[in-house]
Amino acid sequence: GMIFIKIGMFAEGCFKFNLYIPDNFPYARPTLQFITPVFHPQIKETGELNLAKAFPTWTPRKDRIWHILRYTKRCFFSVNTFNPANPVAAETVHKSIDLFRKQAKLCVERSIKLLDRDGEDDVSSADDGNVFNVKPLPEKELEKLKNKVLATSVNTGYTDMFI
Numbered sequence: 001g002m003i004f005i006k007i008g009m010f011a012e013g014c015f016k017f018n019l020y021i022p023d024n025f026p027y028a029r030p031t032l033q034f035i036t037p038v039f040h041p042q043i044k045e046t047g048e049l050n051l052a053k054a055f056p057t058w059t060p061r062k063d064r065i066w067h068i069l070r071y072t073k074r075c076f077f078s079v080n081t082f083n084p085a086n087p088v089a090a091e092t093v094h095k096s097i098d099l100f101r102k103q104a105k106l107c108v109e110r111s112i113k114l115l116d117r118d119g120e121d122d123v124s125s126a127d128d129g130n131v132f133n134v135k136p137l138p139e140k141e142l143e144k145l146k147n148k149v150l151a152t153s154v155n156t157g158y159t160d161m162f163i
Contacts, residue, residue: 003073009104010038010076013111017047019068029058032068036111039103041081041090049075050085112136 005013016035022028034047042050054071055063079100084090092100116136137145 001069003069003076005073005076005108008077009079009101010108013076013108014115015107015111016114017049017072019065021065026060026063027058029055029063030065030068032072036107036114038107039086039089039092039100040075040107041079041084041086041093042075043089044085045088048085053080053083053085 001019002014002016005011005015014036015038018033018035020031020033022030029051032049032051034043034049036047038047042053044050049072051068051071055067079093081090081093089100089103092103
């Protein structure tokens with residue numbers, strides 16, 4: 001999967017991740033591991049997000065995959081340093097929030113550079129039919145697309161459109 005961050009210290013970041021669902025799901029908690037490097041107190045150096053913090057026990061009738069995705073996004077807005085998965089990142093937050101902001105900005109820049117590699121990804125689309133590539137859209141094309149979507153939503157009453 002991929003998560004796009006629009007606000008906060010990680011704004012403009014595009015972070016790729018893998019969500020691993022265990023064989024005994026829904027009775028066991030999935031794991032989420034970032035492919036894109038992220039310097040964050042709740043993300044281990046290996047890229048694994050500390051899901052035990054939000055889901056100490058995984059309950060089949062209560063916990064859902066979308067809860068994990070929502071929690072993942074919230075981690076980028078709220079930098080929780082209590083019981084960190086990455087003590088170095090937590091210590092950086094406590095010692096110098098400005099230094100942590102710089103590290104977050106570096107993560108964002110790296111995430112964008114990885115997207116700009118234009119298909120030279122760690123996993124090719126031939127390996128997995130679920131892989132997609134993303135690249136920046138020139139401003140002119142973006143405006144054209146926005147106008148098309150807005151015109152369609154006004155004419156049809158729908159706010160979502162597949163292109």
